[in-house]
Amino acid sequence: MELKRVVVTGLGALTPIGNTTQEFWEGLINGVSGAGPITGFDTEKFKTKFACELKNFNAEDHLDKKEARKLDPFVQYALVSTAEAVKDGGYDWEKIDTNRVGVIWGSGIGGFKTFQEEMKNFFLGDGTPRINPFFIPKVIIDIAPGHISMKYGLRGPNFSTVSACASATNAMIDAFNYIRLDIADIIISGGSEAIINEAGIGGFNAMHALSTRNDDPKTASRPFDKDREGFVAGEGAGTIILEELEHAKARGAKIYAEIVGGGMSADANHITAPHPQGLGARLVMANALRDAKLTTADIDYINVHGTSTPLGDVSESRAIVDLFGEDAYKLNISSTKSMTGHLLGAAGAIEAIATILAVKNDIVPPTINHFTDDPEFDPKLNFTFNKAQKRVIRAAQSNTFGFGGHNASVIFKKYEG
Incomplete structure (x- = not known):
């Protein structure tokens, strides 16, 4: 069968450097750090x-207080x-199957x-399991897509993916x-994470991460x-709504970019450390x-x-040089985690949004906070240090x-009808 083409038609971002997609993008290209006490x-x-952390965010400004x-x-x-992405994409659910x-x-x-x-409530009490009835439904990861589907009445494929970052x-x-x-016409995808609490920070501190x-x-x-000397924890969410191309065209949708490829691999090396030669990264x-x-x-930028x-x-840098060869030196490379911190399971979502907007706007977000070169890295690589760079971006990888040892990579390219 002939595979359908898939495009990006809606974006939403809630990040440490902006509570909307536009604020997030402006923060990225201006090199804003989201870190603080x-x-x-x-x-x-x-x-x-x-x-x-998120800034100036109150859930009750967006959701019913009781909910x-x-x-x-x-x-x-x-x-x-997701509410931002749905509004952005102009989906009229009454006219969509x-x-x-x-x-x-x-x-x-x-x-x-x-x-x-x-x-904490249990262990500080007398041992009686006085557990909130919403405990399990609040904890399980798959409850997030469940709530999204219920809010909009979406009955297509609905589940969660769990592969750490x-x-x-x-x-x-x-x-x-x-x-x-051709199993679905539209899928709301993305990720969210909220680990800036005692258990999250304490746990990662114990790992020296x-x-x-x-x-x-x-x-x-x-x-x-x-x-x-280690990552900075972040929190937030990103939503990327994907849609079959002809379905998007039929309803006159705005198209940000086309998603053209996805890769997966495993390091098969260590529970936390990557393969030293980047074998899994190269493969993915x-x-x-x-x-x-x-x-x-064909790739102009790698987030x-x-x-x-x-x-x-x-x-990761070794993997890029090994796979791309001389083409590695024509790339722009950047880590937007220098600004947002590491959102763990949500990182791929906000970084995909950064990649999509880089393709759309022909601007590479920078890797900020570079002060001292490290001889471990090939000096011919362009890490886009400290300042955004304009260039035509035909296709980009995230x-x-x-x-x-879970590895995943996606590729977006400029949409051409």
């Missing part, structure tokens, strides 16, 4: 005292970013805040495949810098290119995973890699 809990006894209380923040974020509209949503951890609060990208790949295989640059939070996320990019029927010469960790950044 944590305000959600007392960090006095924590090694890391900062993160990339909001029944939802973990990761679900609140999902609903808010909602039996062929699905929701595929990613999260790495889900209702972490709810779990922490319920366990690759979760949202896996959701997009699944959505892409269901549409091009987070930056502890408490004296200078705004420059703590330093991908590809010699003095990088190659798989995405093959799926897209593109060559390395890399680039977490600002000593091992991860080196592994990489996300997760604990457990």
Whole structure:
């Protein structure tokens, strides 16, 4: 069978550098850091005292007060970013066959805040299990797409993908495949995460994964810098609505870009450390290119995973050089985590939005906070340090890699009718 073409027709973003897609994009191209002291809990006894929190966000400004209380923040974020994307795409659900509209949503951890609060109540009590009846429905990851489907009456494929920091990208790949295989016409995809709490920060501190640059939070996320020493935690959500091309054209939809390929692989190396030579990263990019029927010469920009960790950044850069060869030196590369921090399971969603808008606007967001070159990195690579760069972007790739060795990569290109 001939595969359907799939395009992006709606975007929504709730991020540490902007609570809408437009604010997020402006923050990216202007090199804004979303990091600052944590305000959600007392960090006095924590090694890391900062993160990339949402700013000026109150769920009750967007959701019914009673409804909001029944939802973990990761679900609140999902609903808010999706509401923006639905409005952006102009979907009139009364004129669309909602039996062929699905929701595929990613999260790495889900209702972490709810779990922490319920366990705290239990262990600080007398041992009687006085558990909130909404505990389980607030915690489980698949509840996010469930709520989205119920809000809009969407009866198509509905489930969650869980692959740590690759979760949202896996959701997009699944959505892409269901549409091009003619199982659905529209799928709301994306991811959300809410882990800036005692359990989240404490847990990642225990792994020595987070930056502890408490004296200078705004420059703590330093991908590809010699003095990088850990990632900065972020929170929020991103929604990417994918649609079959002819369906989009028939309703006169605005088209941001075309999604043309998705790749997946495993490192098969270590629970947290990437393969030192980037074998899994190389394979996932190659798989995405093959799926897209593109060559390395066709890619102009890669939004890399680039977490600002000593091992991860080196592994990914080696994979790019190994796969792309001489074409690697014609690329722009950037890590938008330098600005947003690492949104874990939602990272792939907001980074896909950054990649889509880079293709649409021919602007590469920068990798900020670069101060010192590291000889571990090929000096001929263009990491787009500190300042956005204008260039024609025909096609761009977005990489996300997760604990457990999960790798996912998607490719977007300029839409040509």
